[in-house]
Amino acid sequence: MLFLQIPLLAVLLVAGDNEDAFQEEISFKMTYSSSFYNRSWVKIRHSAWVGDLQTHGWDSNSRTVTFLRPWSKGKLSKIEIKELVEFHRVFSVEMPNQFHRHANQWQLKYPFEIQITGGCELHPGEGKAVFLKVAYQGSELLHFQNKSWLPSVKDEITAQPMCRRLNQYHVANRLVQRLIGYSCPRFLLSILDTGKADLQREVKPEAWLSTGPNPGPDRQMLVCHVSGFHPKPIWVKWMQEWYLANADGTWYLQVFLEVEATETSGLYCRVRHSSLGGQDIILYLEHHRSSRGWIIVAVMVPLVLLTALAFGLWKRWSH
Numbered sequence: 202m203l204f205l206q207i208p209l210l211a212v213l214l215v216a217g218d219n220e221d222a223f224q225e226e227i228s229f230k231m232t233y234s235s236s237f238y239n240r241s242w243v244k245i246r247h248s249a250w251v252g253d254l255q256t257h258g259w260d261s262n263s264r265t266v267t268f269l270r271p272w273s274k275g276k277l278s279k280i281e282i283k284e285l286v287e288f289h290r291v292f293s294v295e296m297p298n299q300f301h302r303h304a305n306q307w308q309l310k311y312p313f314e315i316q317i318t319g320g321c322e323l324h325p326g327e328g329k330a331v332f333l334k335v336a337y338q339g340s341e342l343l344h345f346q347n348k349s350w351l352p353s354v355k356d357e358i359t360a361q362p363m364c365r366r367l368n369q370y371h372v373a374n375r376l377v378q379r380l381i382g383y384s385c386p387r388f389l390l391s392i393l394d395t396g397k398a399d400l401q402r403e404v405k406p407e408a409w410l411s412t413g414p415n416p417g418p419d420r421q422m423l424v425c426h427v428s429g430f431h432p433k434p435i436w437v438k439w440m441q442e443w444y445l446a447n448a449d450g451t452w453y454l455q456v457f458l459e460v461e462a463t464e465t466s467g468l469y470c471r472v473r474h475s476s477l478g479g480q481d482i483i484l485y486l487e488h489h490r491s492s493r494g495w496i497i498v499a500v501m502v503p504l505v506l507l508t509a510l511a512f513g514l515w516k517r518w519s520h
């Protein structure tokens with residue numbers, strides 16, 4: 202039964218009174234990853250996320266939910282929080298028990314990995330979507346839709362029997378439907394409100410260029426670094442992207458470009474981000490070299506002209 206009440210973690214009969222907190226699609230996603238090493242050993246990692254930002258974690262020693270942000274409780278009451286923490290404590294024992302108990306019947310082979318992902322998405326305007334799925338060894342096995350579990354793969358051995366069993370719990374499935382379809386979106390709205398300052402903060406990126414290790418003879422690796430920005434969506438002019446999270450919840454991105462060593466002139470890295478208000482950052486790779494070039498031109502051109510003039514005058518006089 203408990204296994205079926207996964208989203209109860211969102212135990213949320215919270216009044217979502219803020220309907221205008223977001224302009225983009227946003228989701229609340231809970232993930233449960235369990236590594237089953239053998240019949241008596243399982244390692245569990247739970248986490249919950251609003252968009253890209255982790256809001257909840259799991260302390261496996263004390264078997265308790267950790268609230269990672271001051272606003273991670275949304276507008277849950279003290280009693281609701283206690284229920285949520287208690288639910289997870291029980292869930293973290295019962296859910297593995299279910300899998301251990303049915304491992305033979307469902308032909309789960311130790312060691313195996315089970316991931317359960319559930320949550321809801323809100324779209325600007327009225328739209329919302331819910332999702333709840335179970336994966337075995339990294340591949341989706343079943344999903345929950347319209348009050349029942351459906352196999353996600355054609356599989357008579359594991360997915361079908363698992364669904365048949367879970368679909369016997371009509372009452373629990375109606376509860377699951379209500380929790381992901383009703384409570385989750387309301388909790389998301391409430392946490393979007395309590396976490397507004399963090400979730401919607403705009404932090405301007407810093408950008409700098411460097412050269413990376415030489416990829417080969419006559420080749421050069423150029424790196425455009427963009428760091429400290431929030432939110433995550435960003436547009437940068439050249440190539441493969443590497444997002445890394447900074448400790449303060451902002452993002453860091455390196456953009457690599459491999460070019461012929463002779464083809465670097467005129468290259469620039471251009472950064473566009475919502476926090477910059479239309480003022481793109483533009484970094485020229487050869488800024489110093491080209492400005493030195495202009496100084497030379499600025500000095501040389503008048504010199505040549507003066508020399509030509511002097512030569513012309515001297516010729517006229519000498520005639």
Ligand SMILES: *[C@@H]1O[C@H](CO)[C@@H](O)[C@H](O)[C@H]1NC(C)=O
Pocket residue numbers: 238239240241242
């Ligand atoms: C189960 O796996 C754990 C971790 O690998 C190991 O320490 C333990 O001895 C195993 N137990 C059995 C009964 O195999």
Ligand SMILES: *[C@@H]1O[C@H](CO)[C@@H](O)[C@H](O)[C@H]1NC(C)=O
Pocket residue numbers: 347
């Ligand atoms: C959900 O199931 C009900 C009956 O159980 C059916 O009337 C309805 O059309 C279904 N909705 C979807 C989206 O499949």
